[in-house]
Amino acid sequence: MEAVRATSAWVASHSSHVTVDSSGIEKVAERMKDSIPKVEWDFEGIHYFDDGPLTVQYLFVLDALNFCFWPDKEMTYDHLAAGLKEALQNDKSAFDADRLQKYTGPELRKLLKWPRPLPLEEERVRLMHEVGFELERSFDGKASKLVESCEKSAAKLVALITSHFPGFRDHTVYKGHQIFLYKRAQIFAADLWGAFKGQGYGEFNDIESVTMFADYIVPAVLQQLGVLKFSPSLADMIESNREISSGSEEEVELRACSVHAVEEIRELIRRKSGKQVLSVELDLWLWAFGVQCASLQHHRTLSIYY
Ligand SMILES: Nc1nc2c(c(CN[C@H]3C=C[C@H](O)[C@@H]3O)cn2[C@@H]2O[C@H](COP(=O)(O)O)[C@@H](O)[C@H]2O)c(=O)[nH]1
Numbered sequence: 546m547e548a549v550r551a552t553s554a555w556v557a558s559h560s561s562h563v564t565v566d567s568s569g570i571e572k573v574a575e576r577m578k579d580s581i582p583k584v585e586w587d588f589e590g591i592h593y594f595d596d597g598p599l600t601v602q603y604l605f606v607l608d609a610l611n612f613c614f615w616p617d618k619e620m621t622y623d624h625l626a627a628g629l630k631e632a633l634q635n636d637k638s639a640f641d642a643d644r645l646q647k648y649t650g651p652e653l654r655k656l657l658k659w660p661r662p663l664p665l666e667e668e669r670v671r672l673m674h675e676v677g678f679e680l681e682r683s684f685d686g687k688a689s690k691l692v693e694s695c696e697k698s699a700a701k702l703v704a705l706i707t708s709h710f711p712g713f714r715d716h717t718v719y720k721g722h723q724i725f726l727y728k729r730a731q732i733f734a735a736d737l738w739g740a741f742k743g744q745g746y747g748e749f750n751d752i753e754s755v756t757m758f759a760d761y762i763v764p765a766v767l768q769q770l771g772v773l774k775f776s777p778s779l780a781d782m783i784e785s786n787r788e789i790s791s792g793s794e795e796e797v798e799l800r801a802c803s804v805h806a807v808e809e810i811r812e813l814i815r816r817k818s819g820k821q822v823l824s825v826e827l828d829l830w831l832w833a834f835g836v837q838c839a840s841l842q843h844h845r846t847l848s849i850y851y
Contacts, residue, residue, distance in 0.1 A: 546699075546700055546703060546727070546731065546754045546755060546756055547700075547754075548725040549725045549726060549727055549731070549756045549804060550756060550804070550805075550808060552722065552723065552724040552725050552801070553724070553726070553756070553759075553800075553801040553802070553804035553805045553808075554805050554808075555722060555724070555801075556719055556724055556797060556798060556801035556802065556805070557798075557801060557802050557805040557806075559719075559720055560798045560801075560802060561776070561794055561798070562775065562776040562778070562779040562794060562795045562798050563773055563774070563775055563776075563779065563795075563798040563799055563802040564773070564774040564802075565772065565773060565802050565805055565806045565809065566771060566772060566773065566774050568771070569767075569770060569771035569772035569773070569774075570772055570806065570809045570810055570813055571813065572770070572771060573770055573772055573810050574810050574813035574814045574817060575817070577810070577814055577822075577827075578814050578817040578818040578820070579818065581822060581826055581827065581830055582830055583826075584826075584829045584830050584833045586736070586739025586740060586742075586829065587739070587740065588833060589623055589626075591623050591626045591627040591630065592604075592607075592626050592630060592740065593629070593630035593633050593634070594740055596741070596745070598687060598688075598689035598746075599633070599637065599640075600740060600741075600746070601687075601688045601689040601692055601737065601746050602640045602687065602688045602689065603629060603630070603633055603640060604688070604733060604736045604737060604740065605676065605680075605688035605691075605733060606629060606640050606645065606673065606676060606688075607625065607626055607629055607736070608729045608730075608732055608733040608736060609672050609673065609675075609676045609710075609712065609713075609729070610625060610629075610669050610672065610673070611625070611729055611732065611851075612665070612729065612848060612849050612850060612851050613664050613665050613847060613848055613849065613851070614664065615664075615761065615843070615845055616664040616665075616847070617661075617663070617664050620659065620663060620664060622836075624657065624659075625657065628656065628657035628658060628659070629656070629657070631658075632656045632657070639656065641686065642676075642677045642678075642680045642681035642686030642687075643677065643681065643686070644677070645673050645674065645676055645677025645680070646673075646674045646677035646678055646681070647674075647677075648670055648673050648674070649670065650662065650663075650666045650667065650669075650670050653666070653669060653670055653673070654666075665847065665849060668849050671712075672712040672849065675710060675711065675712050676710065676712075679709050679710055683709060689746060691705060691706070691709075692737065692746050693746075697748050697749055697750050698749060698750060698751050699731075699734040699735075699738070699749040699751050699752055699754060699755050700751055700754050702730075702733070702734050702749075703727055703730045703731055703734060703755075706730040706733065707727060707730050712849060713727070713729050713730045714727075715727050715728050715729060715730070715759075715850040715851070717791075717792045717797055718792070719794065719797040719798075719801070720794070724797060724801060726759045726800055726801065726804065726850070728758045728759050728760060728800075728850055728851045729758075729850065729851070731755050731756060731758055732758045734749065734752075734755055735752075735755055735758070735825045735828075735829075737749075738752055738825065739825075739829075752823060752825060753821065753823055753824075755823070755824060755825050756804045756807065756808065756824050757803060757804055757807040757824045757825075757827060757828040757831070758828055758832075758851070759800035759801070759803055759804055759851060760832070760851040761843040761844055761845070761846070761851060762831075762832050762835035762836060762841070762843060763803050763807075763828065763831045763832055763835060764799045764800065764802075764803045764843070764844065765783075765835060765841050765842060765843040765844070766831045766832070766834055766835040766838070766841070767803055767806055767807075767831070769838075769841070772806045772810070773799075773802055773803065773806060779795050779799075782795070782844070783842055783843070783844050783845075784842055786842075786845055787845070788845050788846065788847065789844050789845060789846050790846065791846050791847060791848045791850075795844075796844065796846050799844055800851075807824050807827050807828065807831075808824065810827060811823075811824055811827060
């Protein structure tokens with residue numbers, strides 16, 4: 546995750562459309578230095594959990610599909626998480642590696658009880674197949690094996706996932722430099738940590754190395770908090786719901802500056818109070834705040850990464 550941190554910092558220092566505002570960072574750090582409002586993982590009560598390997602399989606499939614909800618206002622992350630949970634409760638073998646490789650678009654819709662095509666449905670199906678194929682080829686079909694082989698290191702887990710599963714390789718080229726964001730690979734490590742409460746499959750000795758998850762909700766929250774400032778043209782694109790293309794300078798800056806800003810907030814809290822705050826905790830607080838804010842205007846990019 547050092548690569549995510551370093552390359553995001555590089556974007557922030559060469560940015561043309563997004564600025565990380567130091568007085569905004571100061572305000573948020575000051576507000577949070579004594580206590581970060583604690584948000585429970587699964588505060589929504591929508592995720593499958595049985596304290597065993599099937600939960601790991603569920604979370605891996607969930608995070609393989611954890612992207613691009615906005616084109617259909619009603620299909621949200623909550624629907625996906627709850628829909629996959631119900632599917633698994635009804636059929637414990639629904640996410641077996643051989644089954645994952647066979648789903649069609651209409652079957653996935655049926656699984657999620659969704660009446661119309663899902664956003665980026667073909668990509669979602671392709672990524673399910675990829676997960677099933679590679680789990681079967683390299684990990685006896687089990688996401689739990691993948692996690693076990695990382696010896697309690699989130700950094701190793703992210704490296705292993707991104708080397709085996711191309712769909713998780715969330716990176717881009719910005720002003721000639723390769724930038725890494727690894728949103729879905731990192732959120733899988735954080736979901737394990739949150740679901741298993743830092744024990745068993747969720748025990749990581751280096752959870753502090755995980756950065757925030759560069760999605761489309763948190764950048765908008767950081768802007769509302771005065772931490773990110775947008776150029777007039779970018780602000781106009783977001784306000785008028787104009788699509789921002791994947792890999793454009795604007796899109797990379799929105800995501801990378803968010804990662805960098807959360808790292809700066811975390812560092813400032815450490816200097817002010819001596820407390821080691823995790824980016825994962827800051828992220829969950831910011832995200833939960835964002836999804837509960839109905840008027841939040843976020844950027845719109847068609848992407849399989851977030
Ligand atoms: N930064 C960040 N982004 C996150 C999450 C989560 C869910 N995390 C779970 C883990 C424990 C909790 O209890 C949460 O349930 C989803 N997303 C992103 O949001 C967007 C979907 O939004 P909407 O259109 O409103 O459904 C989409 O890009 C999705 O990838 C997070 O935690 N952090």
